[in-house]
Amino acid sequence: MNAFRAVGNCNKAKLVIITFFSLIALLACGVMETSEPNNVTFMAGYKPQANLPFVATYVAQEKGYFKEHNLEVEILHTTSGDNIQLLMSGDVDITTSDATSVLKRRSDPGIPITAFALFGQKGQQGFLSLKSSDFNSPKDWEGKTFGYKFSQPPEYLAILENEKVDRTKIQEVRVGFDPRVLTEGQVDILAIFKSNEPDTVRNLGFEVDLWDPADFDVPTLGLTYVTRETDIESEVVEQFLKATMKALEFTIENRDEAIDIVMKYAPEEDRDHQKFMLNTEIDDAQSAITDMNGLGSMTSNQWESLYGHLIRYGALPKEFDIKSAFTIDVLDQVYKGNKLR
Amino acid sequence: MQKYFVGFMKLSSYTIPPTLALFLLLSIWEIWVRAANVPIYIFPAPSIIFTRLFQDMGFFLSHGMTTLTEALLGFILGATIAMTGATFMAHSRLLERSLLPIAVMIKVTPIVAIAPIFVIWFGFGSFPKILIASLITFFPVLVNGMSGLRNVDPVVLDLLNSLNASRREIYFKLRLPSSMPYLFAAFKISIPLSVIGAVVGEWFSGDRGLGSVIIVSHANLDMPTLFSAIFVLAGIGVALTIIVFYLEKKVLRWHDSSVIT
Numbered sequence: 001m002n003a004f005r006a007v008g009n010c011n012k013a014k015l016v017i018i019t020f021f022s023l024i025a026l027l028a029c030g031v032m033e034t035s036e037p038n039n040v041t042f043m044a045g046y047k048p049q050a051n052l053p054f055v056a057t058y059v060a061q062e063k064g065y066f067k068e069h070n071l072e073v074e075i076l077h078t079t080s081g082d083n084i085q086l087l088m089s090g091d092v093d094i095t096t097s098d099a100t101s102v103l104k105r106r107s108d109p110g111i112p113i114t115a116f117a118l119f120g121q122k123g124q125q126g127f128l129s130l131k132s133s134d135f136n137s138p139k140d141w142e143g144k145t146f147g148y149k150f151s152q153p154p155e156y157l158a159i160l161e162n163e164k165v166d167r168t169k170i171q172e173v174r175v176g177f178d179p180r181v182l183t184e185g186q187v188d189i190l191a192i193f194k195s196n197e198p199d200t201v202r203n204l205g206f207e208v209d210l211w212d213p214a215d216f217d218v219p220t221l222g223l224t225y226v227t228r229e230t231d232i233e234s235e236v237v238e239q240f241l242k243a244t245m246k247a248l249e250f251t252i253e254n255r256d257e258a259i260d261i262v263m264k265y266a267p268e269e270d271r272d273h274q275k276f277m278l279n280t281e282i283d284d285a286q287s288a289i290t291d292m293n294g295l296g297s298m299t300s301n302q303w304e305s306l307y308g309h310l311i312r313y314g315a316l317p318k319e320f321d322i323k324s325a326f327t328i329d330v331l332d333q334v335y336k337g338n339k340l341r
Numbered sequence: 342m343q344k345y346f347v348g349f350m351k352l353s354s355y356t357i358p359p360t361l362a363l364f365l366l367l368s369i370w371e372i373w374v375r376a377a378n379v380p381i382y383i384f385p386a387p388s389i390i391f392t393r394l395f396q397d398m399g400f401f402l403s404h405g406m407t408t409l410t411e412a413l414l415g416f417i418l419g420a421t422i423a424m425t426g427a428t429f430m431a432h433s434r435l436l437e438r439s440l441l442p443i444a445v446m447i448k449v450t451p452i453v454a455i456a457p458i459f460v461i462w463f464g465f466g467s468f469p470k471i472l473i474a475s476l477i478t479f480f481p482v483l484v485n486g487m488s489g490l491r492n493v494d495p496v497v498l499d500l501l502n503s504l505n506a507s508r509r510e511i512y513f514k515l516r517l518p519s520s521m522p523y524l525f526a527a528f529k530i531s532i533p534l535s536v537i538g539a540v541v542g543e544w545f546s547g548d549r550g551l552g553s554v555i556i557v558s559h560a561n562l563d564m565p566t567l568f569s570a571i572f573v574l575a576g577i578g579v580a581l582t583i584i585v586f587y588l589e590k591k592v593l594r595w596h597d598s599s600v601i602t
Contacts, residue, residue, distance in 0.1 A: 081559065084382075084562060088383065089383055104561065105382075108561075109380075109562060109563070111380075150556070150557055150561075151557060173546070173547065173548070174547055174553065174557075175460070175465065175546050176544075176545045176546050177457075178457045178460065178461065180461050181460065184461050186460070186464055186465070
């Protein structure tokens, strides 16, 4: 009996030891799994500055939100506008693009990219004139010179149509990116980014009037996060969005600290100008839709309105199935109502 | 008949090797893009580029003419100013010491930094592009012109001096002809540079010229259009360089440099 008991005790001891080591092994596997972060390369679509989608990544990096979501994120920038090509070549995993560009790239040459979060509930583009020009409405633009960056923006064409402005009476010229063409009188109306040039021109000592297409009932949308269509369902995209949306909430609540972080990435930039940029983009990032569904949210209606507007003004070379250009599925994984999960 | 045959053979010896080399390069490019399934918005195949180019040849030629005109006017302006400067500097060490550092400063200033300022000063027409093309072509002509005007045969110079030739006569009879090989060497560098200068100028403003086509098609990720514009630019550059070589051969019949071994 004692012998049996002794054997039984011995087996029990073995069982305990095996169970103990098995647990340690399992635990180790678990630790090893979580200690292997997913590598992500994010490329901001321009130089380091306080564009809201850029700031969300800077803050997520600095506050450790990426690490919380088991991500090791490399943040890159481009000034040459090659971010979509780099995304498609696999050098970059996630990048930024304004909604209009997403639709244009989808239309021609048919690049399979998908937007999964929308920061700009209103478009980035606006139009600037000097206060001294004394324009009361776009009708006053007749007989003047309009400067655009690359091609005539569809928002401009929509404003002209809505306000019954005779386009043939406006001289249109491509002027590039230097806002001094406005202050030096080369042009009277200048296509600008609302979060950038108004402040720059004011700092040069000029009072300005900003013409926001949204005020003329023109459907516009701003910057988005995009990835390859084939990767849209990956867990990494979901984790990236969770981390950046948390960072976005932090940014809105702690703007000064967020600007401190921006200045780490853009030390040569002017702090006040970055603050202007951030505040402008935070204002444009909030709407009834984001109040209901959370920051970064978007709806099919928004995209369809923009698509219809771009088709109407000939900004899209070809029609296509707009559903492929964006998805709200990732946002649904990130939010419950308007709260982060 | 034999004379024409010899001429044909000589021409063939110049044209066939580069044509074959180009054909080989384009073939490798085409095969690689197709084999690797490279998307059109990353790097289009030459067949796609040529299709785009020939479908809309009028568009590319019209913009090409704008760029060519700006480049040539810039080259003429830059070369004229440079040759005038070289003439004065070749005659005066003081002027050389005073002006050459300024010329070097112009040379090392990045054109892309100056171009937007020219737009603000001179507007959106052709003039700022011509100025940029002239700036970029200026320095090689200045330096080579100065060397050429100085580097004369001392025996001939002594002879002319002993004959009481005036400075003007020495300049036109001796210095200028002596400088021609140097100048043509500079022109061969400056002519392609003038095309680059015009293109850089067009990047920053206006909607005419191949530079404008390149910048807009890049913004739209329209690579076939972008590469078509580059091909036309390359054609312009090659054609201008051949013309300079041809002129050099005609003008410098008397000089060793015109003899091809």
